[in-house]
Amino acid sequence: MQLQEDIYTGGGVQTHTLWPINKMKTTTIFSIFLFVSIVTQSQIIELSTLLNISTEKRMDNAIGHGLSYSQKLSKNNSIALGFFYKYNHAKYSRVMTPDADPNILEYTKINSKSKCILLRLNYQHYILNREQAKISFGPEISYNYFWGVDNNQSCLTGDSTLSAPKTYQNTGIHKFGFGILTKFEINEIIIKKLSLIINIRPEFLISSFYYGSPVAYSGIIGNVEFSIGLQYKLK
Secondary structure, three states, rough: OOOOOOOOOOEEEEEEEEEEEHHHHHHHHHHHHHHHHHOOOEEEEEEEEEEEEEEHHHHOOOEEEEEEEEEEEEEEEEEEEEEEEEEEEEEEEEEEEEOOOOOOOOEEEEEEEEEEEEEEEEEEEEEEEEOOOEEEEEEEEEEEEEEEEEEEEOOOOOOOOOOOOOOEEEEEEEEEEEEEEEEEOOOOOOOOOEEEEEEEEEEEEEEEEEEEOOOOOOOOOOEEEEEEEEEEEEE
């Protein structure tokens, strides 16, 4: 069926189609079917505890927690959105050449307290999908916001006396992450809807920009994150 109008001209009546009703009905039915098929798939909440191994010393061996929501798209595919929090208290040393003089070295002891909040979005494809165990694999993107405080003490070559501590506020540091998530699931832990999960996340953080103090994190950061937790199937 099509919506039409008749236009009277000197040569008679001309009929013009205003809208293809059949196509509109088909599009509407398909949209409803797609929406219903998504919302009736499994919905899962996941809580996890994590350990982060990083090339950025401020966040190396950081620990944290995560909360994720995932939605099954089909039997073997899903998407997930998660909120995570990491924190670390790191003590390490740095050696630099001040003023481009190779004959003088500056040794700096850094006492850093750093934190990070991040949002992650990932797509997962199940390469093993059995009733008792599952393995999924897929790409992940993230937005990361870092902040914290560094307390530094320095000395130059030949002088063992450390300077008075200097405090640097690391604020407004943003990075975007790209990685791969591999997830292992053991189903029906204690109750039918509860599962044990183990996640492995190698990733790179890039495109840093900041406002405030430019005591910068590394321009490119490599992370490998390990996490363990529980997930509960809502439906």
